[in-house]
Amino acid sequence: MRGVKILERLLYTIPIMFGVAVLVFLFMRMTPGDPVDIMMGEAGTVAPGEMEQLRKEFHLDEPLHVQLYLFLADAVRGDLGYSYAYKKPVTELIAEQLPATIELALGALLFGLIVAVPIGIWSAVKQYSVVDRLSMAGAFLGVSMPAFWLGILLILIFSVKLRWLPVTGRIDYTAGLQVVTGFYVLDSILTGNTTALVSSLKHLVLPSVALGAGTAAMVARVLRSSMVESLRQDYVILARAKGVRETWVVLKHALRNALIPTVTVVGIQVGVLLGGNMIVEQVFSWPGLGRLAVRAIFSRDFPLVQGVVMVYALTFVLANLLVDILYTYINPKITL
Amino acid sequence: MTTERKPLLEIRSLTTVFPTRRGLVRAVSGLDLTLARGELLGLVGESGCGKSVSMLSILRLVSHPGRIVAGEVLLEGQDLLRLPIHAMRQVRGRQISMIFQDPMTTLNPAFRVGDQIAESLRIHGMLNGSGSSIWPFNRGRAEAERKRVVELLDEVGIAVPWEARKRYPHEFSGGMQQRALIAIAVSCHPKILLADEPTTALDVTIQAQIMDLLRRLNQEHGTSVILVTHNLALAATFCQNIAVMYAGRLVEKGSTDAVIEDPRHPYTRGLLECIPKIGATRQPLQPIPGNVPDLAELPPGCAFHPRCKKAQDACQEGEIPLVTLEDGRQVRCLLYV
Ligand SMILES: Nc1ncnc2c1ncn2[C@@H]1O[C@H](COP(=O)(O)OP(=O)(O)OP(=O)(O)O)[C@@H](O)[C@H]1O
Ligand SMILES: [Mg+2]
Numbered sequence: 001m002r003g004v005k006i007l008e009r010l011l012y013t014i015p016i017m018f019g020v021a022v023l024v025f026l027f028m029r030m031t032p033g034d035p036v037d038i039m040m041g042e043a044g045t046v047a048p049g050e051m052e053q054l055r056k057e058f059h060l061d062e063p064l065h066v067q068l069y070l071f072l073a074d075a076v077r078g079d080l081g082y083s084y085a086y087k088k089p090v091t092e093l094i095a096e097q098l099p100a101t102i103e104l105a106l107g108a109l110l111f112g113l114i115v116a117v118p119i120g121i122w123s124a125v126k127q128y129s130v131v132d133r134l135s136m137a138g139a140f141l142g143v144s145m146p147a148f149w150l151g152i153l154l155i156l157i158f159s160v161k162l163r164w165l166p167v168t169g170r171i172d173y174t175a176g177l178q179v180v181t182g183f184y185v186l187d188s189i190l191t192g193n194t195t196a197l198v199s200s201l202k203h204l205v206l207p208s209v210a211l212g213a214g215t216a217a218m219v220a221r222v223l224r225s226s227m228v229e230s231l232r233q234d235y236v237i238l239a240r241a242k243g244v245r246e247t248w249v250v251l252k253h254a255l256r257n258a259l260i261p262t263v264t265v266v267g268i269q270v271g272v273l274l275g276g277n278m279i280v281e282q283v284f285s286w287p288g289l290g291r292l293a294v295r296a297i298f299s300r301d302f303p304l305v306q307g308v309v310m311v312y313a314l315t316f317v318l319a320n321l322l323v324d325i326l327y328t329y330i331n332p333k334i335t336l
Numbered sequence: 337m338t339t340e341r342k343p344l345l346e347i348r349s350l351t352t353v354f355p356t357r358r359g360l361v362r363a364v365s366g367l368d369l370t371l372a373r374g375e376l377l378g379l380v381g382e383s384g385c386g387k388s389v390s391m392l393s394i395l396r397l398v399s400h401p402g403r404i405v406a407g408e409v410l411l412e413g414q415d416l417l418r419l420p421i422h423a424m425r426q427v428r429g430r431q432i433s434m435i436f437q438d439p440m441t442t443l444n445p446a447f448r449v450g451d452q453i454a455e456s457l458r459i460h461g462m463l464n465g466s467g468s469s470i471w472p473f474n475r476g477r478a479e480a481e482r483k484r485v486v487e488l489l490d491e492v493g494i495a496v497p498w499e500a501r502k503r504y505p506h507e508f509s510g511g512m513q514q515r516a517l518i519a520i521a522v523s524c525h526p527k528i529l530l531a532d533e534p535t536t537a538l539d540v541t542i543q544a545q546i547m548d549l550l551r552r553l554n555q556e557h558g559t560s561v562i563l564v565t566h567n568l569a570l571a572a573t574f575c576q577n578i579a580v581m582y583a584g585r586l587v588e589k590g591s592t593d594a595v596i597e598d599p600r601h602p603y604t605r606g607l608l609e610c611i612p613k614i615g616a617t618r619q620p621l622q623p624i625p626g627n628v629p630d631l632a633e634l635p636p637g638c639a640f641h642p643r644c645k646k647a648q649d650a651c652q653e654g655e656i657p658l659v660t661l662e663d664g665r666q667v668r669c670l671l672y673v
Contacts, residue, residue: 234436235444240397242456242520243428256446332446332504 005335006325013317020313021075021306025068028302035084035300036060058084058302071306080310081303085296090307093292098311099182100170101288104281105273107208112215112269119216120223120262125250127228135220142217151210151283158206165202168285172199207284211277215269222265226258233257260331267323274319275312342413343370344560345394345432345528350407352386352393359632363389363402365584368658368666371528371560376551378571378592379564380607381581382628387564388437390581391530395428411528430460433521437533439513443505449516450485450501456523457484488519492549511542515549522553529553532564547574568611572596580604583629583639586658590665600667602644638669646671 055061080090123132159167177196180187188197231254239253278290296304352364364386392398409416436442463480489497492515535543579589588601599605609622626643641651658668
C-alpha cells in the first residue's frame with residue numbers, strides 16, 4: 001500500500017524534472033556570454049575556422065528549439081551531454097564529484113542536528129532561562145551569519161592560528177587512500193586505513209561546521225518553538241497525571257509531537273545542504289558539485305550547468321518525498 | 337484502626353496562586369475539603385472559582401507559573417505536598433487519577449490508544465507476575481499487557497476493543513475518547529478519581545452513559561470520585577454529597593438532599609435560584625446580583641459579602657471559620673457561627 005503510493009510519487013518526479021530541464025536550458029541560453037568565445041579567450045590565439053568548427057560540434061549553430069530537442073532526447077537516455085570545459089561526459093563529472101558533496105552535506109546535517117536537537121529541547125524546557133536566551137541569540141547569529149564568512153573565520157582560528165585542522169581539500173594525499181565509493185570516510189573504513197580515516201574526518205570538520213551552522217540555527221529555533229507549543233498541551237498534563245517521569249514526558253510525549261513541524265524544516269535543510277554549498281565548497285576548495293557548478297557557470301559550460309542543476313533539483317524533490325514518507329510515520333493523521 | 341476513621345483524602349487550607357502582571361491571582365485560597373472512602377462527591381461552583389486548579393493541586397500538576405503556597409493534601413494521613421517527586425509519581429495514576437474536561441486534546445495524538453493505556457500499566461508495574469509463563473519474559477508481558485488493555489477498553493464500553501486499541505485518538509469519537517481516558521484513569525485501580533467536568537464536551541446521551549460508567553466503577557471497585565461540574569442538576573443526580581466553592585474556597589458541603597432542599601449558605605441559595613426547574617410554574621430566574629470577584633483582589637472577610645443579601649458589617653472582617661452543623665453539614669458563613 002505504502003509502496004504503491006511511494007512509487008506513484010516517484011513517477012510524479014518525471015514531469016517535474018522535465019520542467020526543470022527545459023527551464024535551465026532556456027535560462028542558460030539567456031545569460032550573456034558565448035561559451036566558445038570564453039573558451040577561445042582562455043586559449044589565446046585562434047584560427048577563424050576553429051570557432052565555427054566548435055560551434056558546429058556543440059550544436060550551437062542550430063536554432064534554439066533544435067538544441068532543446070537534442071538536449072532532451074539525450075537526457076531521456078541518461079546522457080547529459082559533454083562538458084565543453086572538461087571535455088568529459090557530464091554524467092561522469094557529476095558522478096565523480098557527487099560523493100564529496102553528499103559527504104559534506106551529511107557532515108553538516110550531523111553537526112546541525114547534534115547541536116540543534118539538545119539545544120532546541122533544553123531551551124523549550126527552560127524557557128526564558130539564561131541558557132534559552134543565550135542559545136536563541138546564538139541561533140539568530142547562526143541564521144544571519146553568511147556561511148563563507150563563518151568558513152573564513154573558522155579557517156583563521158582553527159587552521160591558521162591553532163593549526164588543529166587542515167585548511168582545504170578532502171584528505172591528505174600522503175594517507176594513500178584507495179578510493180572505492182568516493183565517500184572518503186567510508187572508503188577509509190572499508191579499506192581499514194586509519195590514517196586516511198583520521199585525515200578525512202579532520203578535513204570534514206570545518207566545512208561541516210561552516211555549512212551546518214545555518215541548519216543548526218534553523219532547526220534549533222523550530223524545534224524550540226514547537227516544543228514550547230507541545231509542552232503547553234493537555235496531553236502533557238495527562239502524561240504527568242499518569243505518573244510518567246518528567247524526562248519521558250519531554251522526550252516522548254512532547255518531543256514526538258514537536259517532531260512533526262521539525263521534520264519539514266530538516267527536509268528542506270537537506271535540500272539546502274546539498275544544493276546551497278557552492279560558497280562553502282569554494283572557500284574550503286572542497287571538490288564537490290558546488291565548485292563544479294561555479295566553474296561551469298563562469299565558463300558558460302551549458303551541458304555541465306544543466307546537469308548539475310538537474311541533480312540539485314532531483315535532490316530537492318527526493319528530500320521532499322522523504323519528508324512526506326517520514327511524516328506518515330510521525331503524524332498518524334497523515335497518509336501519503 | 338486510626339486510618340479507617342480518617343477520611344481517605346483531606347485537603348486543609350490549600351492555597352494555590354498564579355503570579356501575573358495584574359498581581360497575585362489566588363485561584364484557590366484556603367480550600368478545606370474531605371473525601372471519604374467510596375464517596376461520590378460533587379464539587380460545584382461558577383466558572384473560574386478554582387475547581388480545576390484545586391484538582392490539579394491535589395496531584396501537584398499546576399503548571400507554571402502557578403504555585404501551591406500553603407496547605408496540606410492528606411491521602412490516608414500522608415501529606416502529598418511534602419512527598420519527594422519520585423514518591424509523588426507513585427501516587428499519580430496509581431492512588432489518584434484524573435479525568436479531564438476535553439478528551440479531544442488530552443489524549444496524545446501521536447500514540448495509539450492501546451499504547452497510552454498500556455503505558456500506565458507499565459509505569460505502575462501492574463503486569464509484574466503476569467509474565468511468568470514459559471514464554472520469554474517480554475513476550476509474556478506484552479501478551480498480558482494486550483489482554484489487560486482489551487479488558488479495560490471493554491470495561492469502559494468501547495465496542496470491538498481488540499481493534500480499538502490499535503486506533504489513534506483522532507479515529508475515535510468524543511465519547512470514545514473520554515471512555516479511553518477513563519480506561520487510562522482506572523487502569524491501575526486508583527482509590528480516588530478526580531473527574532474534572534468529564535462530560536462537558538459531550539452530548540447529553542453520551543453524558544448519561546459516561547456518568548453511568550463512573551457510577552459503576554464506584555460501586556464495583558469502591559473508587560471514590562470527586563465530580564467537578566458547574567451543573568448542579570448533574571451533581572444532584574449523581575452524587576451523595578455536594579461541595580460548593582466560591583472564589584477559591586469551600587462555602588458549603590453536605591449531603592445532596594440537604595444542600596438542594598435546604599441550602600444554608602446565601603451563595604448556595606443564590607445558585608439554586610438560578611436553576612430553572614423542569615415542570616415548575618414559570619417564575620423569573622433570580623440571578624445573583626453583582627459579579628464574581630477578581631481573584632487578584634479578593635474582598636476581605638467573606639469573599640461573597642459584596643453580593644450577599646444578608647451581609648453584615650462583620651462579614652468584611654477577619655477569617656470566617658468553617659462550621660459543622662448538627663446534620664454534619666459544613667458551612668462557612670457568619671450566620672451560623
Ligand atoms: N495559568 C494561569 N495564569 C493565571 N491565572 C490562572 C491560570 N490558570 C488559572 N488561573 C486562574 O485561576 C482561576 C481558577 O481557574 P480554574 O480553571 O480552576 O476555574 P474552574 O473553576 O475550573 O472554572 P471552569 O468551570 O471554567 O473550568 C481562574 O479565575 C483563573 O483566572
Ligand atoms: Mg475547570
